[in-house]
Amino acid sequence: MQHQADFWAHCIHTLKRKHRLALLVVVESQGSSPGKAGAKMVIAADGARFGTIGGGQVEHDLAAQALDLIQQPDSCSRLFCVRHDGSGQVWGGRQTVLYYPCALNDLSLLQDIQGAFQQKQARQLVIDPEGMSVNKAIAETREILFTDSANVGWTYQELIGVVKTAYIIGGGHVSLALSQVLALLDFDIVVIDLRDAVQTMQDNKFAKRKIIVPY
Numbered sequence: 001m002q003h004q005a006d007f008w009a010h011c012i013h014t015l016k017r018k019h020r021l022a023l024l025v026v027v028e029s030q031g032s033s034p035g036k037a038g039a040k041m042v043i044a045a046d047g048a049r050f051g052t053i054g055g056g057q058v059e060h061d062l063a064a065q066a067l068d069l070i071q072q073p074d075s076c077s078r079l080f081c082v083r084h085d086g087s088g089q090v091w092g093g094r095q096t097v098l099y100y101p102c103a104l105n106d107l108s109l110l111q112d113i114q115g116a117f118q119q120k121q122a123r124q125l126v127i128d129p130e131g132m133s134v135n136k137a138i139a140e141t142r143e144i145l146f147t148d149s150a151n152v153g154w155t156y157q158e159l160i161g162v163v164k165t166a167y168i169i170g171g172g173h174v175s176l177a178l179s180q181v182l183a184l185l186d187f188d189i190v191v192i193d194l195r196d197a198v199q200t201m202q203d204n205k206f207a208k209r210k211i212i213v214p215y
Contacts, residue, residue, distance in 0.1 A: 005163075008113050010042070010051075012111060014042065021044055022067065023099070023101075025038070026039040027079070027146040028096040035054025035095050065099075078098075079097070081096050096146070096148075112134045113134060119161070121161045124141050125158045128154065128155045164187045171193035171201030179191065179206040188208045191207045191209070191210050194215055
């Protein structure tokens with residue numbers, strides 16, 4: 001998994017240059033579906049991709065559909081419901097993927113999302129058929145919540161701005177390997193060591209901060 005702040009920074013950078021983006025978000029998954037709720041991917045108007053919603057043929061097909069939709073000036077957000085049982089791949093289950101077209105008028109909103117992660121301020125991201133918004137998080141805000149009913153329609157809510165931090169004491173080879181694993185899980189990593197000339201400490205590109213301090 002890419003770091004959330006990096007993902008949204010990429011969206012902002014690409015939107016400024018390409019003017020339109022297709023955002024794909026896994027909003028719900030069941031069984032052994034490869035894409036888990038919260039996984040994200042963006043497709044630029046030229047077909048360039050960033051992020052993942054699980055990979056494989058399903059991701060390829062959804063990205064192709066999103067690319068077609070983003071070429072249409074009147075395209076609107078929608079849901080794709082995918083069953084993996086007949087996909088020809090090893091996993092089963094199903095997943096629901098949200099498509100949301102981002103245009104230049106969404107730029108300030110994307111910057112608000114990125115800012116929430118940079119400042120580590122809890123916010124609630126909401127996407128529904130009416131659009132996308134960022135609200136102040138409350139105590140009851142769940143990490144991810146997707147609802148879909150015939151009466152009120154669908155809504156996707158995600159808690160953003162909450163950054164998980166892992167502190168690793170020692171900068172040796174185990175620390176380096178652990179840092180790589182934790183980076184995949186979207187942690188901010190702080191490595192602490194009392195030595196100032198450890199090669200593995202210097203090679204650790206996954207750590208957000210490296211602290212040399214006696215302990």
